[in-house]
């Protein structure tokens with residue numbers, strides 16, 4: 001197996017005879033978080049990152065090579081769920097921190113357990129629509145990563161970015177068209193979301209890409225706060 005760096009710090013590529021996989025170096029050796037494969041390479045352990053379970057790596061494989069860097073960033077993660085993606089972000093950080101917001105107590109329980117093993121994860125049980133519920137725990141961040149699958153996702157993002165994102169900071173929004181309107185063509189929905197982010201909230205749209213076939217009717221939008 002041959003290990004090499006990618007354009008994203010902390011994200012590696014492993015080539016074997018039969019396949020190429022993306023991996024992160026495991027911060028908690030011996031532990032697989034969501035059933036992902038563990039690989040031992042040059043005396044270090046790596047976790048295979050499944051693009052069907054995570055929109056960040058799906059976006060990378062879909063051709064969005066200029067994704068926001070994760071390493072050593074302060075990140076507000078809206079819709080962290082059980083922490084599948086956040087666990088790989090946690091592997092990628094040396095310094096930096098991930099505030100994980102999730103409103104379902106059932107899935108949050110799992111994320112709490114993950115955070116007990118990984119000191120750069122901060123679990124916060126709260127509704128991402130109610131920033132006042134966590135404004136005393138979250139400080140200015142470099143990146144907001146949002147994956148909430150809600151009809152008002154642009155508004156949720158706008159409110160959080162207004163309050164917590166630094167000037168020049170970035171946003172990664174995973175947009176599921178089916179959560180907004182099943183009767184409208186996905187491309188039309190994505191265009192409307194971008195219009196709202198630009199015109200109502202004043203963000204600069206930097207990139208936009210569909211992440212089919214990893215996630216049907218999903219796109220990723222990258223914004224910058226001027």
Ligand SMILES: C[S@@+](CC[C@H](N)C(=O)[O-])C[C@H]1O[C@@H](n2cnc3c(N)ncnc32)[C@H](O)[C@@H]1O
Nearest residue numbers: 079080081084085102103104127128129147148
């Ligand atoms: C698609 S899943 C996220 C998967 C996760 N991003 C990952 O890659 O591991 C969406 C999550 O957002 C949560 N969610 C939806 N609306 C929310 C809200 N208003 N506030 C907080 N969490 C929310 C859901 O409970 C669910 O766990």
